[in-house]
Amino acid sequence: MYKGIILFFAGINLIFGQSNLNKLEAEGFENLAEFKQESHYFLTYENNRYRYEGDALAIVLALLEYSDNLTDISILIQNRGLPMTKVHFSSQSWLNFKSGLIGIEDWIQQAEFSINVDQIANLFEDLKKTNESFKKFDAVVGLSLDYILGNYDNSIRQKINIQPELQSVLGPGVILSGRYNIPTFNDVDNEDSYMVMSRLTQDFRFKKNTFLNINVGYFTNSRFGIYSRMDRFLDAERLRLRVDFGITRMGRLNKDFEAESNTINKYIMTGGFIYRWNKYDTDLSFRYGTFLGTDLGYKARMTRQFNEVFVSLFLNKTNFGSMVGFDFRVPIGPKKHLKPKRIRIRTREHFDLIYNYVSDANNIATEFFTGSNILNQFTEYYPEVLRKSLIERLKLKRF
């Protein structure tokens, strides 16, 4: 009933905000919808144009237009058609900021950012979305680097992998993707080109900030099978519980796309938590369980997020031994991609590098990569991260 009333008002007021949808669509934003409920304006969008969500939100705010009789504005940000974060503020405070009466910090303080989106997501559920992101194809070109240090005959062995990838969001949370690996400058091994990953993944967002990600297909490290991850956020983004379960066997598609596999299933079963230290955009995580090599132990990790740059220190300790190291994730490629069309070519957004500082043995707490999902992309949508990036961007008028 409540939803029906809202949809009625939404229908009446679609004309009012049409220019916002047109402008956002022209800018390349997707899954757009809006409605007005009394003096409260609601807008939802998904960004696949800008590399960083903070940039996208700054652009949306800059483009936003509304009439004087509105008092409140709520924006719901989506990823893969699923709701992620909401932003709510009074229209007066935004006007005050734009006219220079208050600073960006004051406006941010008055605005509400939250990942508790159940209520607002319901309001948009039955609305038709403009410029849907589904069934479009992204041809992504990426690079990865494998290396081995320490041999006396060739002290720095390297392999640069060119990794073209094709991916499509088929529906809310559903992605089909395939990544081909072409080794070049290879003095690590004799690996042929092959399909390093081809998988179908489904993200679910349930009520009360519970998420589930399920993957089926071929993953990195030549694994074939099913892998799932469930996260439950407690106390918003500050604390989340995480459970992983996967059954895989050796399997891969070779350079001729023929399947190669064995029948020995291996299990990954882990549970743990991630604590978010919002003040410093830092994740402290701990996972305990059995890993791919059937070793039992834990992984402890500290990750500091500097906008798009991630720096982690980690300790893996299992009955195979200990491993300590660090890794980096840095953004690469342009900050703004082409507009999403039926087929779009773009660069991969990050480059990752892992360094194992000390390691007792190989294969300590080994895992494989099942591809991106909304859980490993979530930190960009965290309220505190969006707040800080808006302060940086709107202070500099970088929109």
Next chain:
Amino acid sequence: MKNYLFLLFFLCGVLVVLGQSLTGTRGLVRIPTADMYPDKTFSIGATYTPSGYFKRTHGAKRQQIVESPGSNTFITINILPYLEVMFRYTHELDSRVNPTTQYFPDRMFTARFRIIKERKYLPNLTVGVQDLSAAFDLTCKGCSNFSSFYFVATKHFLVNDFKLGITLGNSSDFLDIKAQDFKGLFWGGSLSHKNIPNLEFVMDYDTKMINAAVRTHLWKRLHLMFGVMDLKKTTAVIAYRYTL
């Protein structure tokens, strides 16, 4: 000439001097200070240690001073406002990596934690652990070449138009790991003038010798230091530094 120098420093546009030591962490010439870079600071750089002062890290003459010059290449990050971490490779410049020499650059990890932040009557106080992975059973006990565990305090003073920084620290063994880089009391100081804040004179005693250097920070990114080790042989640091 004087005007030209002022113009140069003005163009460099930097208000403060922040120094990288030969070790790779924040410090004076060789010794660490208790100061921290601002949060999110990332540095990547290299140092030059002259011949006669470099300690071999492998083979029969391990831990002995050799005639080869050396170099440290490092990455340093202030991962928190009060936590600085550094990873470094130590290279013997005349050695080649091959099966005959069995040489490979030495790896080292350092973490520094600021316990007290400088206030009117209190200095910065920092504790540092350097190359101590063996103490946590992560490498073999005898593998460390530069292990050190230290407390260091730094206090800054304004004297007329000069800024003076005084550093005093002590390095010791940690558990059963012997201190090998510094051991005992070390001290040093820095001096800069308010009109040329991006030029600084530094001097230290690193528990073995006295070193001195001048250093500068250009275009908000480039850190350079030129000095003399033991007041005899040239040493240098170059680093690229920016805020993430």
